[in-house]
Amino acid sequence: MNRIDQRFSELKQQGRKALIPYITAGDPAPQYTVGFMHALVDAGADVIELGVPFSDPMADGPVIQKACERALKQGTRLVDLLEMVAEFRQTDTTTPIVLMGYLNPIERIGYEVFADKAASVGVDGVLVVDMPPEEADEFGPLLKARGLAAIFLVAPTTSHARAATICAHGEGYLYYVSLKGVTGAATLNAEDVAEHLAPLRDMTDLPLCVGFGIRDGVTAAEVAKVADGVIVGSALVNRIADSVDAPETIAGQLKSVLAEMRTAMDA
Amino acid sequence: MTVSATETKFSDLTRMPDARGHFGPYGGRFVSETLSFALEELEQIYLSLRDDPDFQAEFDRDLAHYVGRPSPLYHAKRWSESLGGAQIWLKREDLNHTGAHKVNNTIGQALLAKKTGKPRVIAETGAGQHGVATATVAARLGLECDVYMGAADVQRQKLNVYRMRLLGARVIPVESGTRALKDAMNEALRDWVTNVDNTFYIIGTVAGPHP
Numbered sequence: 001m002n003r004i005d006q007r008f009s010e011l012k013q014q015g016r017k018a019l020i021p022y023i024t025a026g027d028p029a030p031q032y033t034v035g036f037m038h039a040l041v042d043a044g045a046d047v048i049e050l051g052v053p054f055s056d057p058m059a060d061g062p063v064i065q066k067a068c069e070r071a072l073k074q075g076t077r078l079v080d081l082l083e084m085v086a087e088f089r090q091t092d093t094t095t096p097i098v099l100m101g102y103l104n105p106i107e108r109i110g111y112e113v114f115a116d117k118a119a120s121v122g123v124d125g126v127l128v129v130d131m132p133p134e135e136a137d138e139f140g141p142l143l144k145a146r147g148l149a150a151i152f153l154v155a156p157t158t159s160h161a162r163a164a165t166i167c168a169h170g171e172g173y174l175y176y177v178s179l180k181g182v183t184g185a186a187t188l189n190a191e192d193v194a195e196h197l198a199p200l201r202d203m204t205d206l207p208l209c210v211g212f213g214i215r216d217g218v219t220a221a222e223v224a225k226v227a228d229g230v231i232v233g234s235a236l237v238n239r240i241a242d243s244v245d246a247p248e249t250i251a252g253q254l255k256s257v258l259a260e261m262r263t264a265m266d267a
Numbered sequence: 268m269t270v271s272a273t274e275t276k277f278s279d280l281t282r283m284p285d286a287r288g289h290f291g292p293y294g295g296r297f298v299s300e301t302l303s304f305a306l307e308e309l310e311q312i313y314l315s316l317r318d319d320p321d322f323q324a325e326f327d328r329d330l331a332h333y334v335g336r337p338s339p340l341y342h343a344k345r346w347s348e349s350l351g352g353a354q355i356w357l358k359r360e361d362l363n364h365t366g367a368h369k370v371n372n373t374i375g376q377a378l379l380a381k382k383t384g385k386p387r388v389i390a391e392t393g394a395g396q397h398g399v400a401t402a403t404v405a406a407r408l409g410l411e412c413d414v415y416m417g418a419a420d421v422q423r424q425k426l427n428v429y430r431m432r433l434l435g436a437r438v439i440p441v442e443s444g445t446r447a448l449k450d451a452m453n454e455a456l457r458d459w460v461t462n463v464d465n466t467f468y469i470i471g472t473v474a475g476p477h478p
Contacts (some may be wrong), residue, residue: 157304
């Protein structure tokens with residue numbers, strides 16, 4: 001069983017919701033990323049989304065754009081990121097890891113080469129932001145053949161017909177984008193999210209995880225009431241951005257942001 | 268042999284793109300799900316109006332009386348002579364309203380925008396000609412207009428920035444990435460996914476997703 005499925009089935013038995021932090025690999029510099037990942041697990045992360053830095057992150061707001069710029073400036077490449085996962089796996093064999101990013105870097109090293117490497121270092125899922133299911137004919141089967149989950153986004157504006165297609169292709173979990181816009185945007189309405197999740201429940205048994213606009217324990221807890229998982233990115237990356245000059249303090253800060261959410265969600 | 272190969276290729280081209288916007292190995296819709304609604308909506312509007320005689324008549328009328336087409340052909344005699352053989356003809360797109368070919372595109376897109384009833388248009392621009400052409404058609408139709416332009420280009424092309432502002436558009440300098448056209452386009456796409464309910468994106472660069 002894929003680690004993602006394993007984790008969600010455990011959570012379901014415990015009656016808990018998944019807490020899924022996102023950080024951009026290589027931000028503020030590659031040598032810190034693995035330490036951050038362990039810190040996130042210590043603070044209660046159930047799944048880690050590791051961002052692949054990219055020069056044109058079209059779906060991301062300024063916070064993650066800048067994180068990508070910092071990581072790229074430090075020379076972080078996709079192959080480095082795969083090595084980070086391998087290093088993380090030396091001491092953590094259970095926490096699922098999802099790579100999240102854009103298609104260009106993957107295409108650059110080749111779909112098959114990437115899928116082989118990702119599977120061999122212990123990646124569990126791949127979310128390619130700019131590869132909707134219609135464009136996944138070639139890459140999707142390569143992931144599937146290696147037991148890697150292809151994770152897709154659903155937006156508030158996604159039509160019923162498209163949502164059905166996405167549910168049919170999706171694996172691991174569905175990433176529901178809570179609001180119109182880009183990552184790190186301001187407000188999230190939990191009632192609105194609940195309304196949009198209801199029809200998805202009828203279409204799929206996949207866990208429904210919600211991202212975009214979750215900034216603190218309060219919003220995390222609200223979303224956890226209606227979803228199977230809570231994805232938090234910009235709120236963490238903001239802490240990294242604020243402390244680029246004192247990188248040794250970042251792991252502690254990430255822990256405290258995430259621990260507050262964990263406590264609020266489990267309360 | 269050569270001729271038939273060429274013919275096959277040409278007939279393939281006339282069948283492109285396929286239903287999903289692919290041109291052989293190129294094209295398609297490699298975008299975030301957050302954009303899919305906007306693109307589907309745009310495709311529907313386009314398909315519904317493409318063969319509409321009233322729309323085409325309005326478009327042709329605007330091209331003739333607003334843009335000033337057909338643009339004249341000019342035989343550059345001395346240039347032809349100095350190059351020693353080939354006859355050089357200039358198609359004077361520079362005589363179009365706003366001074367570039369860009370308006371040929373924006374006038375059609377603005378008509379689409381008008382049909383959607385959305386009160387706001389956005390655009391990305393590099394040197395500024397597409398921004399000027401968009402600002403012009405937006406002013407003509409009474410649409411709010413925001414133009415994204417790389418901060419480096421804003422510095423380089425002050426005159427076009429002035430023209431856009433004069434036409435009532437807001438020019439938004441983009442500081443991210445390389446502060447140039449591709450970053451302006453990313454920013455315009457981000458605006459579009461956020462404000463798709465009231466905004467039409469008059470894209471000016473042959474770099475976007477299908478349609």
